[in-house]
Amino acid sequence: MTKFHRIIIPLLAISLVVQVSSVGVAAQEAPWISYPSANITQYGVYHFRKSFDLEMMPEKLIVHISADNRYNLFVNGKRVGYGPAKGDLKTYKYDIIDIAPFLKTGKNLLAALVYNGGKDKPMAFISVQTAFMLRTEDPELNWLNTDSSWKVLKNKAYRVISYKELIFTEPWFKGFYACGGGDEVFAEKYPWGWELPEFNDNSWVAAEKLVFDGEPPWNLVPRNISFMDNHKEQPARIRRVSGVDIPIGSWDGKSKLSIPPHTKATILIDFDVLTMGYPELTVSGGKNGRVKIKYAEALYEKVDLKAHRDSVNEKTMYGVWDIFHPDGKNEITFRPLWKRAFRYIQLVIETKTEPLDIISFENEYSGYPYPKMSTFTSSDNQLNEIHEMCLQTLRMCSGETYYDTPFYEQLSYGGDNRPIAAISTYNSTDDRLLREVMRLYPQSENNETGLNQPIHRILISIWEAGH
Numbered sequence: 100m101t102k103f104h105r106i107i108i109p110l111l112a113i114s115l116v117v118q119v120s121s122v123g124v125a126a127q128e129a130p131w132i133s134y135p136s137a138n139i140t141q142y143g144v145y146h147f148r149k150s151f152d153l154e155m156m157p158e159k160l161i162v163h164i165s166a167d168n169r170y171n172l173f174v175n176g177k178r179v180g181y182g183p184a185k186g187d188l189k190t191y192k193y194d195i196i197d198i199a200p201f202l203k204t205g206k207n208l209l210a211a212l213v214y215n216g217g218k219d220k221p222m223a224f225i226s227v228q229t230a231f232m233l234r235t236e237d238p239e240l241n242w243l244n245t246d247s248s249w250k251v252l253k254n255k256a257y258r259v260i261s262y263k264e265l266i267f268t269e270p271w272f273k274g275f276y277a278c279g280g281g282d283e284v285f286a287e288k289y290p291w292g293w294e295l296p297e298f299n300d301n302s303w304v305a306a307e308k309l310v311f312d313g314e315p316p317w318n319l320v321p322r323n324i325s326f327m328d329n330h331k332e333q334p335a336r337i338r339r340v341s342g343v344d345i346p347i348g349s350w351d352g353k354s355k356l357s358i359p360p361h362t363k364a365t366i367l368i369d370f371d372v373l374t375m376g377y378p379e380l381t382v383s384g385g386k387n388g389r390v391k392i393k394y395a396e397a398l399y400e401k402v403d404l405k406a407h408r409d410s411v412n413e414k415t416m417y418g419v420w421d422i423f424h425p426d427g428k429n430e431i432t433f434r435p436l437w438k439r440a441f442r443y444i445q446l447v448i449e450t451k452t453e454p455l456d457i458i459s460f461e462n463e464y465s466g467y468p469y470p471k472m473s474t475f476t477s478s479d480n481q482l483n484e485i486h487e488m489c490l491q492t493l494r495m496c497s498g499e500t501y502y503d504t505p506f507y508e509q510l511s512y513g514g515d516n517r518p519i520a521a522i523s524t525y526n527s528t529d530d531r532l533l534r535e536v537m538r539l540y541p542q543s544e545n546n547e548t549g550l551n552q553p554i555h556r557i558l559i560s561i562w563e564a565g566h
Contacts, residue, residue, distance in 0.1 A: 129165070129193075129232045129319055132245045132306040134253055139228030142217030142280075144254040144436070146293050147231055148300050149209040149243065157199050161236040162243070165193035165319060166213045168224045169437070170231060173210040173294040174201035184322050185499040187225050187542060191317035193232070194326075208296040209233065209243065214436050219261045219280030221437060223500070223509055227316045230309060250303040256288035257436075260422065271417035272403045277508045279437050281419055286426035324499065324531045328468035331461050332374060334444075338411045339367035343448075352460040358385070358448050366446045367411060368460070373495055375440040375505045376465040379432050385455030386427030390448050393420040394441035396506050408442065416445045430458055438465045440495070440505035467497035473526040493522050501536055511536060 134145050164172055164180070171181045179201055183192040198209075215229040234244045242248075260281030266272075292298045309315075333351040340347055343364035345356055350368070358364050373396055380392065397405045398414035406414045418441070423433040448455060475486045496502045500511040501519045520533050 129163075129315060129317070130234055130245045131230045131232045131309040131315055131317075132247075132249060132251075133228070133230050133309055134251050135304060135307040140215070140217065140226070142215060142219065142257075142259045143229055144212065144214045144257045145229065145231075146252045146254060146290065147211045147213060147245070147249050147306060148251075148293070148298075148303065149245075149249045150296065150300075151207055151209075151243065153202060153204055153207055156202060156204060157237075157240075159197050160199040160202065160240065161195060161197050162233055163193045163195055163236070163319075163321075164211075164233045165191065165317070166211070166232065167191075167228060167230045167317065168215050168220055168226050169213070171212040172196065172233075173208075173212075174198045175203065175208055176210075176295045177201055180326065182322065182326075184324055185223055185225075186320075187539070188227065188316055189318050189542060190320045190538075191225075192322045193319050194322050206296050208294070210294040212294075214257075216279050216437070217259065219259050221279035221509060222277035223511070224279075230317075231306075232319075245306065246308055247305045249306040250300050251306045252290060252293070252300070252303045254288075254290065256285045256290075258283040258285075260420065265419045269417070270402060271399070274403075274507060276419070277510060278419070278440075278506070281421045282435050283422040283424075284433060285424045286428070286431055287424070289426075289431075291428065291431060324535050325468055325529070327465045327498065329376075330464050332370065332376070332464050333461050334368045335371040336369050337366060338369045338443075339365070341365045356457040358450050358455040358457070360450050360452050360454050362448070362450045364446075364448045366448070367416065368444045368446065369411075370442055370444070370462070372491060373440065373442045373505075374462060374464060375438055375495060375498075377434050377438055377463040378441075378444065378460070379434045379463065380423065380446075380460050381430055381432045381458040382423075382425050383429045383431075383456045383458055384427055384453050385425035385448075385450055386453045387451040388425050388449055388453070388455050390423045390425070390433070390446055390455075391420055392423065392433070393445040393447070394418045394439045394506075395443045395445070396441065398443065411443075416443065418443075418445075425455060427453055434463075438498075438505075465498070466494050467499075467532055469494065469497070469523065469527040470529055472528050489522070490526065493519065493526065497523065497532060500539070501532065511539065513540065 164170065165183045172179050179198060180194055180196050182194045186192045211231060213231045216224060220226065232245055235241060260283055262276065262280060265281060266276060337345065337347050337350045343358055343362055345366060393416060395416055395418035397408045398411055399417050400406050400414065421435050477483050495505045496519050498509065501516045502509050503512050503515045516536055524530060524533060
């Protein structure tokens with residue numbers, strides 16, 4: 100048997116097994132809800148709340164949760180999960196979370212931020228309509244399940260920065276971008292504290308229970324990969340400043356930066372390595388001001404020509420962006436709805452009559468949490484550096500599927516996945532992401548993706564050619 104056949108036969112076996120295992124997955128009853136009279140496919144950000152009292156603390160309280168497009172779940176003000184993992188409508192994922200550690204005796208709150216990216220959503224999201232679902236495994240607690248007792252608010256603070264704006268407002272590259280629109284948030288319209296039990300939701304409306312002609316369009320299956328890593332990362336340094344007296348040099352995002360009134364300032368922040376996740380900018384003051392948060396892998400010599408990754412002098416910052424409009428309150432935090440990829444972040448800050456204080460800036464990393472199982476040590480330090488660089492590349496190409504790129508597409512391609520799969524299995528004992536990607540290949544023969552050449556047919560063709 101050739102080396103070629105030793106590789107192909109296991110892949111073919113895996114493909115056929117996962118194809119068979121995906122057949123006949125039964126639709127599960129789920130209490131889907133939405134915002135009444137919402138446009139079911141357009142961009143929108145919604146908040147759901149369910150208050151309840153507990154006389155005794157349960158040892159466990161397992162909930163199943165899912166949303167279209169995405170959710171963030173809070174229990175008593177603490178973010179305890181976000182998802183669901185990517186999938187298609189035949190195998191739409193739900194997450195299983197034990198919320199008991201976050202509960203207390205007396206008044207409690209379940210809260211969820213649910214958003215639909217609309218036509219500007221990340222291309223990897225497969226969607227039907229805005230919807231949210233939560234149910235418990237304990238039948239005695241089914242009064243927690245999503246129904247019209249949940250309250251909901253449409254958040255009018257958000258505006259999508261469309262693909263068209265991101266690419267054509269300041270043309271900067273000739274490639275393909277598919278990671279979703281940016282977020283523009285007006286803080287004065289934001290319901291700050293909505294995820295806390297003491298928030299007054301008397302003006303909110305009852306959620307609408309969704310009723311379908313037949314089975315719901317989402318055939319739910321449990322999440323079959325790990326939850327994403329969510330450790331905190333701090334910036335390394337400030338590389339470039341204009342318009343304000345802020346020193347260039349080391350900065351960990353924890354010391355305050357002050358921008359005077361009537362100022363336009365630009366601050367270029369360097370994380371030293373390419374990373375991805377949810378950057379969180381906490382500010383005070385700055386009423387009627389504006390902060391544009393731009394993300395890039397590297398700076399540019401000119402349009403469509405990147406400079407050396409370490410170079411910033413006389414280089415141009417191009418990339419996608421978010422915009423935050425502070426309202427003058429103390430310590431409010433901007434966090435994008437979907438993950439960003441970057442090494443450099445540029446803040447373009449415009450203040451009016453009030454100064455703006457940047458209280459902190461950090462990133463919540465979001466990527467597949469590979470366990471560190473392999474080791475590599477060489478007497479040649481250059482090889483050690485190359486090995487670490489390759490592992491970082493693996494991490495940046497791994498989320499809820501393997502990625503082609505974290506910055507431009509976050510899509511899962513068969514050709515890209517082959518080397519990523521090999522590297523991940525060489526370096527980790529966790530093969531769940533590989534199994535999920537392999538399962539999605541035969542699953543992709545449907546109208547949602549438009550693909551008509553499943554991996555098992557490709558592998559059979561290769562096998563026959565090899566003979």
